[in-house]
Each structure stands twice: as structure tokens, then as C-alpha cells.
Amino acid sequence: MKICIIGYGTVGRGVVELIHKKKLDVTVVGVCGRNCGVYDEEGIDLGSLIDGTKDVGLDKYPGVRRDIDANKMIDMKCADVYVELTPTNVVDGEPGYSFIRRILANGCHAVTSNKGPVVLYYNELRKLASANNVKFLYEATVGGAMPVLNLVRENLRGNRVASVRGILNGTTNYILTRMGSEGAGFSQILKEAQELGIAEKDPSYDVDGVDAAAKAVIIANEFFSRDAHMEDVDVCGITRITPEFVSLAWKNGFSVKLIVEVGRDVLRVAPRLIERNHPLCVDGVLNAVNITVDMAREVTVVGYGAGKYETAGAVISDILSI
Template sequence: MRVAIIGFGAVGQGVAAVLADPVHGFTLTGVADSRSAIMNGDGLNPEEILAKKKETGLCGIEGKSAADILASGVFDILVEASPTNANGGEPATSLIRSTLRSGRHVVTSNKGPIASAYHELKAIADEQKVGLGYEATVAGAVPVINGIRHGLAGNTIRSLYGILNGTCNYILTRMRDEGLTYQQALQEARDLGYAEADPTYDVKGIDAAIKLVILANTLLGMNVTLSDVDISGIDLVTVEALNLAEDEGSTVRLIGEIIPERKIIRVSPRVLALDHPLVVDGTLNAIQVCTDMAGHVTFIGRGAGAQPTASAILADLISIRDYYGGRS
């Protein structure tokens, strides 16, 4: 199947690198970044495009855009990997909507459209009989969405708890292990590329909250928005608080929580015993689901970065290809 990539930052480039391997069986036919685009229905060379991006900052012809790729129709699946806008998900939401309406599949790593418009987008996909994949929006390489939807099919989800932001987990891990202050650990996370120059979405708990909204709406039958989430971040957590928890055989982690029956959905720093399954270190993500039949099931893995996210996108691409039999 032919694949076009919209958004050519770290994630988009990671996907292009994966598609360069012919073993996966996909043909890259379009790429767009914020200032340029390139398309060819017969196929593009991912390695050449990646080299050009590294050398010039452009993936294609300056002045061309995602709109040109959409108008060309030279793809069967669109990979939408532009940056997240938590307030409505635009312009990605409109782009995904129009692509689905055109009868083409979409795979996205963009949390904004799925958090703000999932039910609408899924309805369009169902009407057009096309796929909408979004595994990469939550927990990177950890197959939590497909794991719950398919692996725990038939179970009633009583609660879901998780570490959904690797940046926060890294900061708290370093504060506990090395006695760093919050500011010192945050700066280290920036230096290593784990935190953005403006880390507000991460450290204030907003990123984790967006992921909770996605999980609630797509897996748990809820209809919530970001404003429904009770959010507290880690920016007020101190070394003293971590030391006190350590003395009691515990530590502090930023936990997202959903209890559907009680309509609870919140993100906050929580004290957990050191041997709790959710106490993972560094940038790992961990999600624990409590079900009626399977009991407690825990997913742990790499939750961020170009390669883990590309892994989740590739899984969705393969699922769509196999399910729809190659038809666009």
C-alpha cells in the first residue's frame, strides 16, 4: 500500500526510516513538513528524503504543502504526525477528517484530534469503510490500545492506572535516585532531549491527561474532554517529599487514573510502594488495567521517542493493510 507522511519531525522521520526497509511492504509516495512537500505515485526514496531533510531542513519542494499531497491522491494511507494541539487538534483534525471522507485510511500519532474528535472521526471512518489507527497516541511502543481492545476483549474494565509521561517519570526517578532538585532534574531532561524547551504540557500533567481522555473515549465507552480531567503536575514535588516516601518504603509517581463506574478521571502525583508494578524508572511508561475476568494486567515499555512511536505506527499500518486487504 502507498503511504504519505504529514509532519516530518522526529516521529515522521522515524516512520520514513522504517518504510525504507522493503520487508515491510509499503511504498512511500508523499511527505510534507511545515515548509515543503514532495510526492510521486510511483514511490519515493525514503533515505534520500531523510538526507535532504538533515542537510536543508526541507523534505521536498519549498512552497508545496500537505494540501498538495491530499489533492494528488497518491496514497492509500495517511500517516499524520504533526505536533499536538490540545485545543481541538487543528489543523490536524480537519486534515484527518477530509482524508477519511475521501475514502483513505489514516494512522496518527497526534493526540489532539483523537482526544477532541474521536467519536466523529471514527463515525466517518466506519461510514467510508476505512481504518483509523491511533496506537501511537498513547504510551509509544506499548500496545496498550490494541492490547486492551483485542487482548482483553469481553472483559469489563473496572479501572485503569498508569504512568503515561516519560518526561515526568524521568524527572521523579532522578530526584529520588540522585537527590536532584526538580529544576536540576528538569534541566537534565532537557539536555537529554526528554523534555521540550517549554515543558508545560509534560510537567503540569496535561500530556498525561490528554492520553487519559483518549483511553476513556476510545476504550472505556466514555465521552469526556480535557476539561473533565482533574489535573495536578509534578512541578511542586520536592526532594524532601521523595525522601519521606522513601523512608516509608514508597516513592512518588505521576499517575493517571480512570474509574469508569465512578466517573473518576484524574492525573496527580501519587505515593506508591516501591514494589508496586507501576514503579518503573527512567522514561518508561506503565499502565495497569483491572478487569472482571483477567484481573490485573500491566503493560510496561518505552513510551516516547521516534523509534518507539514509529513502532506503534507501523503496527497500525500493518493491521490496516491486513484487514482491508490492500484496498484503498
């Protein structure tokens, strides 16, 4: 199978490294950066690409071409699957949205790890994929390495999903876990998490619940055939949670977790008390999703929601399923 990778950031590099290291039966014919690209219809020499871009961007790679970019490579239809890995933008979904639309309209399969286009244009992109008889997969957008969307689609075939509850943001889970075990305040733990690289310099996307809300929207549209958007989510972040509240919960056998709740009529992100022996009560940067269905009753899946190779692994799983 021939693939073309659009976006050569952390996840893009992770995908290339894994394909190379694991000798997967996938031929990478193109890799595009912002205004440049590497192309070889016989398959790019991934070892050279990895070595040659180790400390620099794709644009410094000797084999890079300035006369091709993502749009050109999409229109060349040089790959069976285009893997769209540009940064997430939940405001207008660009540039991922335009790339994915172009890929699908051209009759090629698309895989993405980019929440922006999936959150903002879920139904439009699904319909476009369906009309062109191609696949559009985005497992990495919800829970990173942890199978959620494909778990229901493939493993729980025939089940009707009644409700979904989950911890879908590792940064807030890390902060709340440490507040619980150490009794320290939000700001202090946040500062330390930023120093450790677990929280971003601008932490609002995580701590205000925006990231979790984006995943809630995808789950609502995917499992409940809704037409949900960011503004439909009832969101409350974790910034106002006090150490006293966390301690009191802890003493009574509960942990405070930022919980995504999705159902036919529910779409919410808010701090919730979870019994410590409940399968959903996972600590640190772990993510967990609890899915209530009609046949299997309840299935919980726990895993790493972020990380270079974890996210790249979810992307590769989607590629191989095509």
C-alpha cells in the same frame, strides 16, 4: 499497500527510515511538508529522500514540488493509508484535525501519532471513520511504543475494562525517579533534564500534567465510551512535590509517581504513592499502564513512551494492521 505521510518532522523521518531499512512491504507514494511535497505514484525512492533531507527540511530536497501540499495530496486519494504526523496541538488540534477529517471523509484510512485531534474530536472522528467504513488508528498517541489501545482491542478481546492506572509521561517519571534516588529538589533535576533534552525548554506541558491528561482523555473515550474532554480531567502536576516528601515515601517502600487514573466515573492525573514492588512502579523515562479487566484480572505493560523510532514503530504497527 500505498501510504502517504503528512508531516516530515522527527516521527515522519523515523517512519520513512524504518520502512526503508526494514524493507517493509509498504509503498510510500507521498511525503508532505508544510507547503510542499514529494510524490511518486510508483513509490518514492526512500534512500534518496533520507540522504537528501539529512540536515535540511523537506523543502530543500531536490525532488520536492511546490505545487502540491497535504490537502492536495489527500484529495488525490493516491494512498490507501494517510499517516498524519504533524505536531501535537491540544488547543484546536490543527492542522492535524482538518487533515484527518479530510482523509476519512475521502474514504481513506488514517493513522496518527498526534494527540491533539484525538483528544479534542475523538467521537466525531471515530464516527466519521465508521460512516466511511475506514480505519482510524492512533496507538502512538498513548504510551508511544508501548501497546495500550491495541492491547485491549486485540489481545484482551472479550474483556471488560474496569479501570486503568498508568505512568504516561516519561519526563515527569524521570524527574521523580531522580528526586527519589538522589534526594535533590524538583527545580534542580528539571534543569538537568532540560540540559539532557529529556524535558522541554517550556516544561509546563509535562510537569503540569497536561500531556498525561490528554492521554487520560483518550483512554476514557476509548475504553469507557465516554465523551471526555481536557476540562473534565482533574489535574495536579508535580511542581510542588518536595524532596522531603519523596524521601519519606521512599523510606517506607513507596515511590511518588504522576499517575493517570481512568474509570467509568474517574478521570484524574495526580501524584500518587506506588509500592516499589508494584508492577506499575517503573523508573526513569519508562511508561507503564496497569489495566484491570474482568477475565485476565490485571495486565501491566511497560515500555518507552517517546523517542523517534519508538513512536515511529507504533505508527508502523498501526499501518501494518490495516
